Amino acid sequence: DSGVTQTPKHLITATGQRVTLRCSPRSGDLSVYWYQQSLDQGLQFLIQYYNGEERAKGNILERFSAQQFPDLHSELNLSSLELGDSALYFCASSVSAGEARDTQYFGPGTRLTVL
Amino acid sequence: GQSLEQPSEVTAVEGAIVQINCTYQTSGFYGLSWYQQHDGGAPTFLSYNGLDGLEETGRFSSFLSRSDSYGYLLLQELQMKDSASYFCAVRERSNYQLIWGAGTKLIIKP
Numbered sequence: 001d002s003g004v005t006q007t008p009k010h011l012i013t014a015t016g017q018r019v020t021l022r023c024s025p026r027s028g029d030l031s032v033y034w035y036q037q038s039l040d041q042g043l044q045f046l047i048q049y050y051n052g053e054e055r056a057k058g059n060i061l062e063r064f065s066a067q068q069f070p071d072l073h074s075e076l077n078l079s080s081l082e083l084g085d086s087a088l089y090f091c092a093s094s095v096s097a098g099e100a101r102d103t104q105y106f107g108p109g110t111r112l113t114v115l
Numbered sequence: 116g117q118s119l120e121q122p123s124e125v126t127a128v129e130g131a132i133v134q135i136n137c138t139y140q141t142s143g144f145y146g147l148s149w150y151q152q153h154d155g156g157a158p159t160f161l162s163y164n165g166l167d168g169l170e171e172t173g174r175f176s177s178f179l180s181r182s183d184s185y186g187y188l189l190l191q192e193l194q195m196k197d198s199a200s201y202f203c204a205v206r207e208r209s210n211y212q213l214i215w216g217a218g219t220k221l222i223i224k225p
Contacts, residue, residue, distance in 0.1 A: 002157065002159075033213070041217070042202065042215055042216065042217035042218045043158065043202060043204075043215045043218075044215075045212065045213040045214070045215060048211070048213070055211060056206075056210065056211035056212050056213065057210075057212070058212055058213065090157060090158070092158075097211075098145075098206055098211065098213075099145050099206070099211070100145060100146070100165065101146060101163045101165055103148075103160040103163070104148075104150075104158075104160065105160070106157035106158045106159065107157060108157055109157055
């Protein structure tokens with residue numbers, strides 16, 4: 001158990017809909033990262049927040065947005081869903097902003113299925 | 116563009132040694148990390164190289180050579196439980212973006 005929690009574990013929805021994925025980081029961690037992993041694919045970095053502020057941005061679609069709240073939990077919002085958005089979405093957390101050695105601890109993931 | 120290249124699949128025998136390479140093209144980064152992911156599971160941290168050279172953690176070692184734009188993960192005394200995907204990753208200095216390799220699936224045969 002990494003200490004990172006994600007809800008829900010599974011989500012099934014239809015094309016065109018909007019969903020929100022939730023992540024609570026490990027106690028004491030200030031950074032939250034979001035990743036997308038499609039079936040048998042690598043990890044695609046989406047976005048990082050550090051202490052409430054956006055720190056780094058990867059290949060995140062405009063239909064997707066995220067935020068980190070004062071209690072440090074984070075939400076990833078996916079809108080106008082398409083079939084290709086079906087994937088495993090991981091949240092990770094770390095202590096610092098990440099310039100130096102900074103281990104990321106991953107949550108169990110949310111499996112999103114878009115029908 | 117910036118990228119990390121890894122072999123898609125490596126096969127080895129239980130008890131043997133295997134090396135998983137990671138070559139990169141990026142102008143500058145903070146260090147090279149390695150993560151392990153079992154099927155259906157979440158990635159877990161294995162090692163980090165901030166400086167050139169070898170880092171050893173038990174049966175696993177990782178190496179970085181910035182001059183050669185190359186790193187590797189070395190797994191010794193392979194066990195069946197080491198069957199997993201292994202990812203290398205770097206954080207770029209210019210925009211802090213995290214770049215991940217596509218992962219190497221390690222298949223271990225008895």
